[in-house]
Amino acid sequence: MDTSKILLIAVVLTACSVIFQVIGLALPNWIHADVPPSKLYSGLWKACLEVEGRDSTCKDLTNPTDWLKAVRVMSILGLLALLVSSIAVALKQFIMKEQKPILFVAIAAAFAGAVFILISIAVYAAKINDINTGEIFKFHFAFAFCILAMLEGLGGGVLMLIEMMK
Structure with missing residues (x-):
């Protein structure tokens, strides 16, 4: 049986979305x-605070x-939802090729993960914009990685939907 190129792309997208979300979550x-x-x-x-000529110091937000x-x-x-989606779509693509319910799980988890990340991004951006009256803070790369993770999760979910409708 031939492997679906659409599902293969969905596997790559969801795996990359997990990696990007881990990067976004971990970095300050x-x-x-x-x-x-x-x-x-x-x-x-x-x-973290970095003063010119000194080492940077970081403190936990306790x-x-x-x-x-x-x-x-x-x-x-x-x-977690993107991880479930990534595992489920990989199982569907490589091991459980005839099991359609696993694709439903992968699709639901991909869209749920994207929605969770969207909520986190929206709340963070709104609160920082409330605090940021003097335009001091700018959104940085870890924030962008979370946005990319959300978009890749959505893309993977859409590709899985397309595959399911074939």
Whole structure:
């Protein structure tokens, strides 16, 4: 039996979405502020300060606000859902080729993961924009990686839907 190229692309997209979400969650680079002579980087778990001529120092965000806790939870749920989708579509493509229900699981998990990540991105952006009255903070690369993870999860879900309708 021949393997579906559409599902193969969906496997790659969902796997990349998991990798991008892990990068986005792990790194303290969701926002960046450059106020000479110092730079501030912050993410979901840590904030780092880099002063010119000194080593950078990072501190854990130990008492996060409720909205930051919600962003963390939604981001982690998005990661877990994308991981389930990635595993399910890989199983469908390579091992359980005749099992249609596994594709339903993969599709649902891909779209759920994208929605969870969308919620986390929207809440974080809204709250940072409320705080950022002087236009000091700019969104940075880890934030962009989470957006990419969401878009790749959506793309993988759409490709799986197309495959299911064949």
